[in-house]
Each structure stands twice: as C-alpha cells, then as structure tokens.
Amino acid sequence: VQLVESGGGSVQAGGSLNLSCVASGDTYRGVMCMGRFRQAPGKEREVVASIYTGGHPTRYADSVKGRFTISRDEAKNTVFLQMNNLQHEDTGKYYCAADPGWGPSEMMGADPADVVYWGQGTQVTVS
Numbered sequence: 380v381q382l383v384e385s386g387g388g389s390v391q392a393g394g395s396l397n398l399s400c401v402a403s404g405d406t407y408r409g410v411m412c413m414g415r416f417r418q419a420p421g422k423e424r425e426v427v428a429s430i431y432t433g434g435h436p437t438r439y440a441d442s443v444k445g446r447f448t449i450s451r452d453e454a455k456n457t458v459f460l461q462m463n464n465l466q467h468e469d470t471g472k473y474y475c476a477a478d479p480g481w482g483p484s485e486m487m488g489a490d491p492a493d494v495v496y497w498g499q500g501t502q503v504t505v506s
Contacts (some may be wrong), residue, residue, distance in 0.1 A: 380404045380411075380496045382475045385499030390465055394505070398460040400475030400498055406456055407479040413451065413458045414486045416494075417503070419428035419471035424491040427473070428460060438483040441490045442468070465505045 386398040398415065414429030428449040430437045437449050448461045456473065475498035478486060486494075 380406055380477055382477060382496055382498035384473075384475050384498040386503045387473060387503050389506065392466055392505055394465050395461070395463045396465065396503060398462070398473055398475075398501060398503075400458045400460075402456040402458075402477060411477050411479045412481045412483055412486050413475065413477045414483070415449065415458075415460050416474045416476055417469075417471040417493060418474070419468075422471075424474070425489050426476075426489065426491075429486040430458060431483050432452040436483050438487045440487070462503070465503075467505050470503060470505045472502050474498055474500045 381403045383401045388396055390396055397481055410432050412429055412431050415427045416424050418424040418426050428447055430440045430449045434451055436466055446464045464486045476494045477496040478494055
C-alpha cells in the first residue's frame, strides 16, 4: 500500500485546512483502517483520528474532538481530515496511516511503531 498525502500549509489560529491521503497498490479491497497521526517538534508521534471502511466508525483524540472531522471516499481510496478552528498546538507534521488488521479503536491505542503503512507526511503550521 502506498499513501500519498496533500493539503498541508500555514494558517492563522482559528483557520481551517483539509488534508487528503490517497491509497494505492494492494488496498485489501478497501477493507482497511486509516487514520492520521501528527508529530510536533521534540514530541512523540500521536494519533489524531481514525476511520474504518465505509466511513464508520470514526474515533478522535480528545484534543481535536469537535474541531476535526475524518471521512473517506471509497471509490477514490481517499481519506480526508477537515481541520477547523486550528490552534497553535495543532502545529506539526501530519502523517497518514493505514493498517488492514485494526479497527479505529485499535489504531487510537496503537504504538506508532506498529503501524504497517505510512504516508510521507505533510506540514501544518498554525501561527
């Protein structure tokens, strides 16, 4: 599975960004949990949100609930992360992740070292 990301950038606090992640290759016929992690400078990589095949269920980290929405377009093998009301603490490099053996809850509790597939990452900077 290859994951290609887009959509990062720089915004002011209170602004919005929409990240995309396109999966290609052996996508397990679309039966695969996908999600987003982020890593701020000097900090460990942390999970932000996850989503299963068909668009549900979804899970969110407490820090982003009510502000971020994860969704997926099965026909395009694409996962989106809509980020609203961005704050300075949301700054970091955001990584798309995928794993065919997990559900969204498992991904939320996972050690990043155990994630099977990663995208290249995209930078989000909130000033």
